[in-house]
Amino acid sequence: MSTTILWYATRGAGVVSLVLLTAVVVLGLTSAVRWQTTSWPRFLTVGLHRNLALTTLVFLAIHIVTAVVDPFTALGWNAALIPFSSSYRTLWLGLGVVALYLFVAILVTSALRPLFGYRAWRVVHWLTYAMWPIAVIHGFGTGTDRGFAWMLGIDVLCIGSVTAALAWRWNRVSPTSWRQVASNG
Amino acid sequence: MARLLGDPAGSLPMPTAGGLIDRIEAANLVGRGGAGFPVARKWRAVAERAKGRGVVLANGAEGEPLSVKDRILMANRPHLVIDGALLAADAVGAPDIIFYVGAAHRAAEAAMTQALRERSHQLKGRARLVSAPHCYVAGEESAAVHFINAGDARPTTTPPRPFERGVDGRPTLVQNVESLAIAALIARGMEETAGLVTVSGAVGHAGVQEIERDAILADVAAAAGGLARPVTAVLLGGYFGGWAAIDEVWGLPLEPQSLRARGLTFGCGVVHFLAENACGVDATARIVTYLASQSARQCGPCVFGLGAIAESARRLAARATHPGDLERLTRWTGQLSGRGACKHPDGAAGLLRSALTVFADEFRAHQRRQCLHIPTRTMVEAVA
């Protein structure tokens, strides 16, 4: 396969992964604040959140496989699967691998939630707050297109929307504050 | 005639444990803690699962504000309660016994502690006494087990119920102390079991009465010194019971089956007479406010539903109603049963339904901001 196509696939899939992941995070926060309208029910937010996460996995796989398989990059599978093991941009690439592992952990616990139980699922899900920033920083550090204005624009949009969603989430009174856990001990 | 209280006339015959569950079943004994569940059926359920590893939890928490019979029984006849617990433990196959006594019942706790000490050679470390927190739901069976296991006296999701998995995950018999005492009398061949009721309200002297098997409500009032003033309604069974119009139940036998046939409950044996110049709406509002405050706050429908009902009931009692208060209260009451992890909302629903029936005219008047009585204080003294 032409190395140029692989090269473009890696970069394109990387950008798409970032955008999709951003959407997934925003939808997750939207679900947490329980936002809904008559034409946009809760299950749509949750359903999209899950489906886009799986779509992200697909593009992430393309991003990683094309990068490893491309003879031009001289990256082996080790670089893709063992964090900080590549000689090429060790730190930034390594962060990408870390983000991948976090993502896989979140996906697996979510897919097998009845098996893991609610508590375990919830704790692992909090890793999202680490995974998404690490993915963004990976893009800044080693993204080929990071200098371009359009890429910068995408980055700004992604960071902006997650920040806004986070602020929305933090400003909401927790919907479960009524529990006031005070055990009769 | 078997006696739970009063002077033990000489020594009682030795109990025989053989076939005890069958004899309890023949006596139709139902639990005296409030739920009225058949005692024999519960013992059998635990016995089937215990395999020699069961636990008996003698429930003397008595969180029901209008009831004092359990603490009186434990204070006066602790050995009878211990007998019953030992017999139950042997019948179901339980090496361990826990006496769960309400922290506020000092005399009962002292008497039980002393009695346990006196019998330490017989008990051989099988039994211990645990202080139950002073709140309404602490006596609920899953809450009691949860407290023993984790120090948290809040009900847990069932299944599994305590008879399947309770203290330390073992099949646990949670039984009211009066039920155990009666079982101890049955074991001595005294089938003519009496029962304990706590009488309060518009009577000569409030307190615990021991009633005959065929006692009717009029007998109970007489034993309590007669009615102090004319009465219109009576609360049967406690805050988890219900109101009844006095003329409908005056001649009714106070035993579980005939009460249940009338849609009423014996519950934990509370009999509270409401004087005719007291306001049923006000009394109900106080009870529901108390029940709402005693929610374990684990389930939305209990926290919000009961809370909103209590708020509407208070507005109705104060005759400061908003339009639709009574209609909303009635609608919300219909949405309480079966919607919590425990039966707390169900109990409140039962009380409210009976109030809306018995005091229907009063509630309607209050919605119109009027009162059918000369406004006066409620007779429900014991409400927190």
Add this chain to the structure above:
Amino acid sequence: MDQQLQVDRIHCDGHGLCAELLPEVITLDDWGFPVLKAGAIPVRLVEHAQQAVDACPVLALRLAKARS
């Protein structure tokens, strides 16, 4: 065999997705908590009931054999 929905009332936080996905059986009270219709779930709705179970954010919904 008859199936029934059961709610873990302690874990239920009143998200309400279940009522969106199975309105024939689940409605919400004034505070967003589920009220379940009594009885077994009609066979044609069992698949939707399973989707409702999967959608619950706190795993409070369960599909089980109906008790008599």
